Amino acid sequence: MENRLRRLFCYYVLSGLFFLTMISGVIISTRYERFLSDILKELEKGRQNLFVMRGAIADMDIAIAGVNKVISPDIILETPETQLLTGLDELKSKMKKAEITVTAFQYKGDEVNLPVVIKATLENYTDFVNAVGYLQSQRFPVFDISNILLSQSQDKTVSYEIRGDIRALKGRKK
Numbered sequence: 001m002e003n004r005l006r007r008l009f010c011y012y013v014l015s016g017l018f019f020l021t022m023i024s025g026v027i028i029s030t031r032y033e034r035f036l037s038d039i040l041k042e043l044e045k046g047r048q049n050l051f052v053m054r055g056a057i058a059d060m061d062i063a064i065a066g067v068n069k070v071i072s073p074d075i076i077l078e079t080p081e082t083q084l085l086t087g088l089d090e091l092k093s094k095m096k097k098a099e100i101t102v103t104a105f106q107y108k109g110d111e112v113n114l115p116v117v118i119k120a121t122l123e124n125y126t127d128f129v130n131a132v133g134y135l136q137s138q139r140f141p142v143f144d145i146s147n148i149l150l151s152q153s154q155d156k157t158v159s160y161e162i163r164g165d166i167r168a169l170k171g172r173k174k
Helices: 002-070 080-094 125-137
Strands: 099-102 106-108 111-121 142-152 158-169
Touching: 080 099, 080 111, 080 125, 080 158, 125 142, 125 158
Parallel strands: none
Antiparallel strands: 099 111, 106 111, 111 158, 142 158
C-alpha cells in the first residue's frame, strides 16, 4: 500500500507540475498576445500618421519654395555690405536721372543699413509713382522709405526727395 501511495503521490506531483507548466504557458502566451496586439496598434497609428507626415512634408516643401522665391540664394554667400552695394547699383541703374547720395553703413541689431537720399526733378508723375513702387517692391536687400518730400521751385519745376535705408540682414559669424 505504501508503494501505491508513493506512486499516487508522484502522479499528483507530476500532474501538479504539468498543470503549473500549462498555466504558466497560458499566462505567458496571453501576455505575449497582448504585447503583440499593442505593437500592432502602434504600427497602425504609425501607418495612419504616415499620410499626415507626408502632407506636412508637402506643406514644408511649398513653404521652402515660397521662401526661395523671395530670398536670393546669394544672401548666404555675400556679406551684408556687398548686398547693400549691389542693391545700390541696381537702384542707380533704375533711377538714372536721380541724384543718389549715401552715408556710412549703420549696424543695428541683426541688420546693416545704408542710409540713402534720392533727389530728382519730377518730369512725369507716372515715372515717380513707378520709382516709389520699385523701391517698395525690393525684397533683399529691402529699401525702407522713411520720408518723401515734394517741392516746387520758383520756376514751377517740381522736385522730389526720397529718404530711406537699404537694409540687409547680418550673416552669422562662423
